[in-house]
Amino acid sequence: MFKTEKLSHIVAVALLLIAVEIIVFANYFGIPRRTELSPERPQACTQEAMQCPDGSYVGRTGPNCEFAKCPSASRQLTGDECVSVGGKIVNTLGFEEWNQEDYIADVKGMRCPCICVKENNVIDISAWNTYRNEEYGFEVKYPEHWSVVNEKGSFSLFEGDVKMTSFSIVDLSVMGVTHCGAYPDDSGCEFFNGWIIDWRDSNTVNALIDYQGGAKGMMATLHKVTPALKEYFKRILSTFKFIPLVEKTEVLETGSGTYCESDDDCWCREFDGAQFGNGKVDSMCDLEANRCQRCYY
Numbered sequence: 001m002f003k004t005e006k007l008s009h010i011v012a013v014a015l016l017l018i019a020v021e022i023i024v025f026a027n028y029f030g031i032p033r034r035t036e037l038s039p040e041r042p043q044a045c046t047q048e049a050m051q052c053p054d055g056s057y058v059g060r061t062g063p064n065c066e067f068a069k070c071p072s073a074s075r076q077l078t079g080d081e082c083v084s085v086g087g088k089i090v091n092t093l094g095f096e097e098w099n100q101e102d103y104i105a106d107v108k109g110m111r112c113p114c115i116c117v118k119e120n121n122v123i124d125i126s127a128w129n130t131y132r133n134e135e136y137g138f139e140v141k142y143p144e145h146w147s148v149v150n151e152k153g154s155f156s157l158f159e160g161d162v163k164m165t166s167f168s169i170v171d172l173s174v175m176g177v178t179h180c181g182a183y184p185d186d187s188g189c190e191f192f193n194g195w196i197i198d199w200r201d202s203n204t205v206n207a208l209i210d211y212q213g214g215a216k217g218m219m220a221t222l223h224k225v226t227p228a229l230k231e232y233f234k235r236i237l238s239t240f241k242f243i244p245l246v247e248k249t250e251v252l253e254t255g256s257g258t259y260c261e262s263d264d265d266c267w268c269r270e271f272d273g274a275q276f277g278n279g280k281v282d283s284m285c286d287l288e289a290n291r292c293q294r295c296y297y
Helices: 002-028 079-084 227-237
Strands: 050-052 057-059 089-093 104-105 114-118 127-133 138-142 147-151 154-160 162-172 189-192 196-199 205-211 216-222
Touching: 050 205, 079 114, 138 227, 162 196, 162 227, 189 227, 196 227, 205 227, 216 227
Parallel strands: none
Antiparallel strands: 050 057, 089 114, 104 114, 127 138, 147 154, 154 162, 162 216, 189 196, 196 205, 205 216
16 A cells, blocks of 8 residues: 555656656747747727827827828918918917917918918908008008108117017128028928018017019018017018019109108209298208108299
């Protein structure tokens, strides 16, 4: 009886040793275990959603749980078409903030990745004044509560005593290439209605547009930078347009209020008895106001 039990113990120990040897052998030679041969279960992605520019949403998918690609834009507008539908143009690489729900369409024909979004705070320009300079061939609108100060080859817009914006004619051959002219793809540069706006400086904003065939340029500067004034600056630039130059010899006489810097800039029709200011002033040009006096006969 004892011999039988002893034999059973020997057999059990032998079997155990064989099993251990098999496991060690399998691990050493990399033989896969049964659980490793079973097909891999698919990974469950998190239930996140990403909003696309057109307002739709896409979720995570695939073995790496990456967001699916947004659908291509179903609509494209030109810059003028965007403005005509009450939208505004936003450079997606710029500094303007916009809401996904305000997206209208992509903007085509521009050198920036721009989109058209709803203009929630449209600046009403119906009461704005118009500055017109026929000598240099341009006009631009400005807020009705701002005032104009003229200088030679330039003018500035003031709100009270604070200079807000100025426009000046620059010689491009002397000034050279601007930063945005050299690096048009810089995220701080924006192309807007023919202007190149440099938004990089937090203290002043400069914008440049070609003038007289590219030999010169019109430089616009925003001297006080806030988010609201940036919008005003762009709205002012949107009203800027070139007009035909008027030669001085084509005008029979300068009207009251014409900009002048000396008496040579003012004249009446050539006949005896003509005088300025009804004979009450000695100078044809009021140098304090830089305005020609009215002609009397």
